Amino acid sequence: MIAQPVEAAMGKLDDMGKGAWIGLMVLGFILFWPMGLGMLAFLIMSGRMGSKRCRRGGGRWRFERDSGDSENASHRRYESGSPSSGNGAFDEYRTETLKRLEQEQAEFMEFLERLRFAKDKEEFDQFLASRRQALAPDPETPDAPPAPA
Numbered sequence: 395m396i397a398q399p400v401e402a403a404m405g406k407l408d409d410m411g412k413g414a415w416i417g418l419m420v421l422g423f424i425l426f427w428p429m430g431l432g433m434l435a436f437l438i439m440s441g442r443m444g445s446k447r448c449r450r451g452g453g454r455w456r457f458e459r460d461s462g463d464s465e466n467a468s469h470r471r472y473e474s475g476s477p478s479s480g481n482g483a484f485d486e487y488r489t490e491t492l493k494r495l496e497q498e499q500a501e502f503m504e505f506l507e508r509l510r511f512a513k514d515k516e517e518f519d520q521f522l523a524s525r526r527q528a529l530a531p532d533p534e535t536p537d538a539p540p541a542p543a
Contacts, residue, residue, distance in 0.1 A: 408442075415442055 407414045415437055423430030437443040478485055 412443065 419433040
């Protein structure tokens with residue numbers, strides 16, 4: 395009995411889009427915060443607020459796979475690296491720039507590693523020097539008390 399009006403309302407909200415669901419959730423938070431929290435949980439669990447790639451089902455916005463070669467072509471394009479823009483000169487420039495940036499990033503990471511090593515070595519050398527100084531006998535104090543005469 396109650397399921398039909400609820401399903402009809404959900405269908406109307408689905409037809410209006412995500413904005414309607416978000417508005418209803420905000421209204422729920424304003425009126426009674428547990429209702430808004432429940433609405434948020436429902437929207438996340440039903441997949442109505444996720445992206446198309448992470449849909450697990452539920453709702454009319456569920457991502458339907460196209461049955462055709464367009465999807466396979468896009469997968470092949472992404473597997474080979476960046477998608478082609480259709481401009482060969484730009485694609486070549488982008489490829490060279492990305493390679494240069496990757497090389498610069500690797501060089502920078504090596505520099506950071508050397509810097510960390512140098513800092514660690516400096517701190518360790520300071521520790522050893524303070525340790526040696528603490529263990530070394532003080533020249534002003536005698537090692538043993540003088541023997542009685």
